[in-house]
Amino acid sequence: MLNKIITLKNKFNNGMISFFIANLLFSFSTMIGALSLAYILNVNDYANFTLQTQYLLYGIIIFEFGLSTSFIKHFSEDNLKTLNSQNSFEFLIYSLLIILIIINCILNLFEVNYSIGELNLNYFFIACIVNLIYIFNRSYLLVSGQTIKLLYRTIIIFIIRVVILALLLFNIIMPIYLFVGFFIIPFIYEVFEKIIYFFKDKIEFKRIEMLSYFQFSFSVFFSNAIYNMSTRIIFFGLGYYNLKDVIAALGFTFSFIGVVTIFNATIKSYFLGYLDFNDKEKIIKYIKKVEGSFVYFFLSFIVFTIMLIGIVQFFKPQSFDLTFISLLIMTMLYAFGTMYLGLFTVLSKTFSLLKQEILINILRLFLIGIVTLFFVENYPIITYLLIVIIIVTIEYVFYKYIILSKILKK
Numbered sequence: 001m002l003n004k005i006i007t008l009k010n011k012f013n014n015g016m017i018s019f020f021i022a023n024l025l026f027s028f029s030t031m032i033g034a035l036s037l038a039y040i041l042n043v044n045d046y047a048n049f050t051l052q053t054q055y056l057l058y059g060i061i062i063f064e065f066g067l068s069t070s071f072i073k074h075f076s077e078d079n080l081k082t083l084n085s086q087n088s089f090e091f092l093i094y095s096l097l098i099i100l101i102i103i104n105c106i107l108n109l110f111e112v113n114y115s116i117g118e119l120n121l122n123y124f125f126i127a128c129i130v131n132l133i134y135i136f137n138r139s140y141l142l143v144s145g146q147t148i149k150l151l152y153r154t155i156i157i158f159i160i161r162v163v164i165l166a167l168l169l170f171n172i173i174m175p176i177y178l179f180v181g182f183f184i185i186p187f188i189y190e191v192f193e194k195i196i197y198f199f200k201d202k203i204e205f206k207r208i209e210m211l212s213y214f215q216f217s218f219s220v221f222f223s224n225a226i227y228n229m230s231t232r233i234i235f236f237g238l239g240y241y242n243l244k245d246v247i248a249a250l251g252f253t254f255s256f257i258g259v260v261t262i263f264n265a266t267i268k269s270y271f272l273g274y275l276d277f278n279d280k281e282k283i284i285k286y287i288k289k290v291e292g293s294f295v296y297f298f299l300s301f302i303v304f305t306i307m308l309i310g311i312v313q314f315f316k317p318q319s320f321d322l323t324f325i326s327l328l329i330m331t332m333l334y335a336f337g338t339m340y341l342g343l344f345t346v347l348s349k350t351f352s353l354l355k356q357e358i359l360i361n362i363l364r365l366f367l368i369g370i371v372t373l374f375f376v377e378n379y380p381i382i383t384y385l386l387i388v389i390i391i392v393t394i395e396y397v398f399y400k401y402i403i404l405s406k407i408l409k410k
Helices: 004-015 016-040 041-066 065-073 079-109 119-144 146-170 175-185 185-200 207-240 244-274 280-292 294-315 323-345 354-375 380-409
Strands: none
Touching: 004 380, 016 041, 016 146, 016 175, 016 244, 041 079, 041 119, 041 175, 041 207, 041 244, 065 079, 065 119, 065 207, 079 185, 119 185, 146 175, 146 185, 146 323, 175 380, 207 294, 207 354, 207 380, 244 323, 244 380, 280 323, 280 380, 294 323, 294 354, 323 380
C-alpha cells in the first residue's frame, strides 16, 4: 500500500504540466466561446448566455461542496477510505440534483416555470451534474497520475465546443441550444463512465469516515462560496433589473480573465507547497520578493490593459458602447489586483487562517451586497467600480493586518 501511494505521489508531481495545460485549454475553450459569441449573438441572447454561465459557475461551486480539494488533500493519506467517502458524497449530490429536476418537472406540469436567462431550470441542474462529474473525474485523474488522459479528454471538449460555435455561426443550430451544446454535450462521455463506475463498485456509507471528510470540505466550500458570491453578485443584480446591455458588456470583459485566473491558481498552488510554516526566514524572503515585484505587476497591468483596449476598440462587437472600455479597465484592475495580492494571501493556508479568511469573505460579501442593493439599478458602472475597490481593498487588509501580524508574532 505504501509503495502504491508513493508511486501515485510521483505521478502526481510529474503530471502537473499536463494538468496545467489541460486546465489552460479548458479555460481557453470557454474564453474563445465567450468572445466569439459576442460577435455572433445579439445583445439579448449574449446577455442571457452570460447570466446562464455565471449562475452555472456558482451552482457548481455550491454543489461541489469543496469535495475536490478534500479529495486531493486526503487521497495520499488513505486512498481507499478517501475514494469511498468521495463516491458516497458524489452519489448524494447527484441524487439531490435529480430530485430537484423531478420537482421542477412537476411544477412545469402546473405551469409554474422557473428560468435563468430564459433557460429552463432543468437544463441548469443537468449541466451542474455533468460538469460536477467532469470536475470530480479530473481530481481523480490528477491524484492517480492519469493527467495525459485528462489532457486528451480536454482536447475533445475543446473540439466539441469549436464545432458548436461553427454550427451556430452557420445558423445550423439556434442560440437557445447553445447552453446545452457548450455545457452538457461535451461531458456526456464522463457521465457514461461515471454510471458504469457506480454499477461496478459498491458504495459504502461509512458515517465516521464521511464526517471527517465532510468537515474539511465544508470549510473550503463555505469560504469559496462566500468569496465567489461577492465576485458574481453584480451579475445577479444586473439580471434582476434586466440590464442586458451591461450584462453583455461585462460578460465580454470577464472573458479575458480566465487565463489570468488559471495562471494565478497555478502559481499559488506552487507556493502553497513551497512555503513551510516553520521556516519563518524563507517566508520573509518570499514576502520581500513579492513586494519587490509590484512594479512589474503594475507595468504588466498597464501594458496588458492598453493592448486590450487597442484591440477591442477596433474589433469589439458593434452593439457595445464606450462604457465597455471603462468596464474592461475595471476588470483588468480586479484581475491583476487580486492576482498580486493573492501571492500574499496564499499564506493564510500556510498559517491555517481559514476561520479568519471566512470572516473576511463575509465582510466583503456584506459590503458588496449593500453597494449592489442600493446602486446597481441606477448606477451599474459605478456599482462595479465600487465592487472592484472593495474586493482589492479587503484582500490588502486581510494580508496587511491579519496574515502579516501572524507572521511577525511567530
